[in-house]
């Protein structure tokens with residue numbers, strides 16, 4: 001399976017399904033969609049901001065993944081989404097063995 005397909009399935013499983021013009025990531029960074037032109041207030045607010053440790057601009061709508069109740073923004077500078085996806089792909093054998101070893105409910109379906 002291609003990495004692109006794995007990425008699609010990862011976000012399908014972990015996405016909250018919500019999108020927006022901005023959103024706070026669990027890491028503390030607020031992400032803004034700079035291409036959103038539907039909301040005049042959003043555009044005006046963007047002009048008051050600059051990229052910083054706490055502000056990150058993206059050129060797409062802001063989406064979230066839910067990791068045990070913590071909402072992380074897809075594409076955030078913390079790269080939590082990419083780190084988890086990489087862990088699952090690169091260490092899939094260990095992940096599967098771990099689930100089987102711990103007799104996690106999900107492992108019974110593997």
Ligand SMILES: [Zn+2]
Nearest residue numbers: 025027076078
């Ligand atoms: Zn983040």
